Amino acid sequence: MEAETANATDAFGIPVIPVIPSSSEAVRRKRRAIADAAAAEFLAEGFAAASMDAITSRAGVSKATVYKHFGTKERLFLAVIAGLLRETCAGHEPRASALAEAADLRAALIALTRDRAVLLLRPDVMALRRLVIGEIDRFPQLGRLWYRVTYDRYDGPLVEACTELARRGQLDVPDPVLAVQQLVAVTAGVPQLVHTFAPGTGRDPAELTRVVTSGVDLFLARYAAS
Amino acid sequence: MEAETANATDAFGIPVIPVIPSSSEAVRRKRRAIADAAAAEFLAEGFAAASMDAITSRAGVSKATVYKHFGTKERLFLAVIAGLLRETCAGHEPRASALAEAADLRAALIALTRDRAVLLLRPDVMALRRLVIGEIDRFPQLGRLWYRVTYDRYDGPLVEACTELARRGQLDVPDPVLAVQQLVAVTAGVPQLVHTFAPGTGRDPAELTRVVTSGVDLFLARYAAS
DNA sequence: GTCTATACCGCGATAGAC
DNA sequence: GTCTATCGCGGTATAGAC
Structure with missing residues (x-):
């Protein structure tokens, strides 16, 4: 009965990125680096023109790592932009x-x-x-x-x-x-x-x-x- | 002193598509077909995700013809969208x-x-x-x-x-x-x-x-x- | 978990026949 | 002028070593 977490989305259709329980500090920092790099790239280039290579470069990780964490370009985009949206409006x-x-x-x-x-x-x-x-x-x-x-x-x-x-x-x-x-x-x-x-x-x-x-x-x- | 018409732009930076003086009716219709197809494709997909192949398909012409008339994807985009903009607001x-x-x-x-x-x-x-x-x-x-x-x-x-x-x-x-x-x-x-x-x-x-x-x-x- | 190396595909743009 | 065929590149995504 284990749910298929790879394609999981919330009520809005925003991907839920599974949080690995045994998340070491290094792993968390890498994930944050990927999210930050993706945000910058998507904001500057838009979705279609954004390059996953550029994101991995900026984040200082390999391409395989990005795909392990976020699955696809679409899921990365939605997760990152929705995160930006929520934190931008928080506290206002x-x-x-x-x-x-x-x-x-x-x-x-x-x-x-x-x-x-x-x-x-x-x-x-x-x-x-x-x-x-x-x-x-x-x-x-x-x-x-x-x-x-x-x-x-x-x-x-x-x-x-x-x-x-x-x-x-x-x-x-x-x-x-x-x-x-x-x-x-x-x-x-x-x-x-x-x-x-x-x-x-x-x-x-x-x-x-x-x-x-x-x-x-x-x-x-x-x-x-x- | 003949100007380089291939990269010509107007005061706004919008490409000026040279009008061939000996424009036959068939040529004009093809150009219009390309512009209409490009407008539909760009509006549906955005610039980066729009495919020049899809535009040529929709227009019923070959890719070489599109490039002969409009030069590059950027120039086609700017010319077509600026045209839409102007004709949308005309008369209002x-x-x-x-x-x-x-x-x-x-x-x-x-x-x-x-x-x-x-x-x-x-x-x-x-x-x-x-x-x-x-x-x-x-x-x-x-x-x-x-x-x-x-x-x-x-x-x-x-x-x-x-x-x-x-x-x-x-x-x-x-x-x-x-x-x-x-x-x-x-x-x-x-x-x-x-x-x-x-x-x-x-x-x-x-x-x-x-x-x-x-x-x-x-x-x-x-x-x-x- | 993370890396390197690569498979595979579709893109924009062009060459050359007609 | 318009076509068909193709080139070269950069894209996403993955396989396999460590």
């Missing part, structure tokens, strides 16, 4: 209470959306986003995972907070889900749209603050309780 | 006057942004967008061209219209460029963000109208003249 979830309990709602919204924009505009995050978007026809799991990681962890708490604020009469929000989408679109979404097609241009903190502030004021002009 | 520019002269500004904004959203959400346009985003590190020309085609042709007229409306006192817009970016983000940008990571899901016209209308109302709540 906004706490709904921080917004609902805030003394100055406008200031809290600005701080919150600005943090989000800074994260999304980081060059490595933008590169990861471009990679996922470009490969989405071949790896739809990554699209679903991205959606899940960003929307559930980020938009979800915001929707809760908006609902709570609406219940207390501090906001006038008929559709909290749509309102949160609009808030994100009008703050982080604006510079993101520009940077998506022009990598590595003009990331001026002051300009970002101006855009985010304007977006929050736009949001509040409609949704602040009268 | 909003006329600034249509907005400035509108009797009902709100209705005009809704119609305008809804048309834009319908265009951007078309499956073929979304696929093209994903391709350009995914290949932007290797073909930054396409990013610049996309930016130019969409922003100059679309946002530009809107900025003019907003400036005109502000001058007449019908809008209160301190920064027209930012305001237009916000308008687009909060209308077409909202469903686009969702569809980017979940291809081929839920394109309900009524829902789109609801989202766009809400976005326009959000825009007007801040920028309508008091």
Whole structure:
């Protein structure tokens, strides 16, 4: 009844790389080196153009070792990119209470959306986003995972907070889900749209603050309780 | 002084495919067949994974013919994708006057942004967008061209219209460029963000109208003249 | 477990007949 | 101009020694 672990995937269709119980420190370091090298290669070249030879070179291991650990190029790609996705968004979830309990709602919204924009505009995050978007026809799991990681962890708490604020009469929000989408679109979404097609241009903190502030004021002009 | 036409590119870095003066009808049809086949293959597979053999098969010509006309895979890719980009956006520019002269500004904004959203959400346009985003590190020309085609042709007229409306006192817009970016983000940008990571899901016209209308109302709540 | 060496295939690009 | 046939290279994946 031993499961076929070589092709094992989780609920998202992301490969589960079996953890060898007797994992020595050297083995763990090699696996990490492979994952890091693969991440760099895939981010720079995309899936199809990435070379397994280049990955083994960068990692300082032989090709056979890579295939022993990860099976195929597809499995390596999915495991590594999904790992990047998860660790990128970890620790950046906004706490709904921080917004609902805030003394100055406008200031809290600005701080919150600005943090989000800074994260999304980081060059490595933008590169990861471009990679996922470009490969989405071949790896739809990554699209679903991205959606899940960003929307559930980020938009979800915001929707809760908006609902709570609406219940207390501090906001006038008929559709909290749509309102949160609009808030994100009008703050982080604006510079993101520009940077998506022009990598590595003009990331001026002051300009970002101006855009985010304007977006929050736009949001509040409609949704602040009268 | 005859220029080297084999590597010729235009101001954007897009290859200029020399038009043979004595182009017979059969030759023109073959070239079109190659371009169509290449577009389908590149959109489905991306640049690196696309096969020149598959393109020649689809087009019903030999490989030598493709190379005679387009030189290399890179040049074929750039020429074909840039062509798609240009023809996709052709005829969809909003006329600034249509907005400035509108009797009902709100209705005009809704119609305008809804048309834009319908265009951007078309499956073929979304696929093209994903391709350009995914290949932007290797073909930054396409990013610049996309930016130019969409922003100059679309946002530009809107900025003019907003400036005109502000001058007449019908809008209160301190920064027209930012305001237009916000308008687009909060209308077409909202469903686009969702569809980017979940291809081929839920394109309900009524829902789109609801989202766009809400976005326009959000825009007007801040920028309508008091 | 990890290495070296290699099998095997499909790729982009070209030569030369017609 | 267009074809068929082919070249050379680099790809993924594996076999077998240690």
